[in-house]
Amino acid sequence: MEDLFGGAAPYYARYRPGYGQAAIEHLAETLGADSRVLDLGCGPGTIAIPLAPRVKAVLAVDPAQEMLAEGRRRAGSVTNIAWLRGDSTALRALPPFDRVVMGRSFHWMDRRAVLIELDELLPAGGAVALIGPSRQQGEPWQPDAQPWQPVERRVCEEFRLDIHTAATSFHATGEHHRDVLAASPFSILDSRVFTRRLTWDVDGLVGLQLSYSYSSPARLGDRLPAFMQALRQALLADNPAGRWEQELATEVLVARRSER
Template identity: 65%
Template structure:
């Protein structure tokens, strides 16, 4: 994902919302306090840093050196996170781990291939956890305005072979036919507030409007974004209720119904 997110790391670290304490606690309960957890595609440590206080060790792995540098900076004083360069194609090169968590990174991967490899690498009790927006996605209040700006600059979402973008097959459905087909799903809500600068900065954290992709058009893009946002909302303040889905997947012989939250059943398309 390094090429996809070139130049986004400082914006990602500053403007991407966290998942909320309740969602992180859910992960910690599923993993157990004495666990070594791989956070694959960790970015700047959105999950790795708060999770590290609740487990034995976190291996924070990302292909983007900028993301790892931001993670190390934000995790100053946190001793049980190891920041490592790597990706889903190099799982066997990593130190051993008991469980794995993936956030938005999972939708860029060849998910079936990754899950098959994890079946070889994880111990019998190993958990695959996916954390991110709910299946219905986020309805961000500024998105119609930002879509117009992206159209103006002719930037569209990337696709990756066998990923969610390429196939449209949801994580639930991929997991249902994987070795980790026993799923436990919960959703947590937390309220977020954004000002104009935060919404503009957020755009530069995305793959399709990454600074590396915009190149010398970054200033023009941000100015166009500001104009559209002010026209949409002159007060320059937005509130949004984020829904975070925590999906815990295990092999059928190791089902555990632990965890709290608003519990759901994985839905069919």
């Protein structure tokens, strides 16, 4: 599988906000202390690393070697995470697991096929949890409406970077994850939203931009320095104070089978 996030992993690890302690604690409680959790599309361990001390074991799986390398590095002495190269098309090749979590990764997959396969692989009581930005049901996929985003979008357009190259299946159908789950064997849904306030500076926003697949260092190639400079200048021209506030709402959506 192509590395969709070429060169983005260090920026991802450093600048993408994690999900916050409350969301991770809720996730851990829901999954259970005895669970062996598959973190599918684990990236640099955004979930795997804080979750590991709260569960039995984490299988952190991602197609991108760079992401796995970041994860291993950041995990340090945490011993109950296995980092494996793999993806949603080869779930049967993985060691056993009894719960699944996907953080901002489900939209990269053939979602229906993954859920059908997980229904075969997960034991009774198994659950699938999605974590990501909270959106209203039925709302089309779009970047969160944040104060810096019109500037960011303008600069991306100048560099012919198209956000719509991302998130294939979600874009193709426009169907919310919630509706895909509701029509799957994992149709019993429980949603919790956790809200936090973040403050960004200009380095953070430039770094954040480089963590996205559609504007990754690999996609920019030798235009990377020019892009970083253009984005920095445009952001500061728009907001010379250089501080941006964000209200970040994270949804933990847990899906279970109905009793059979």
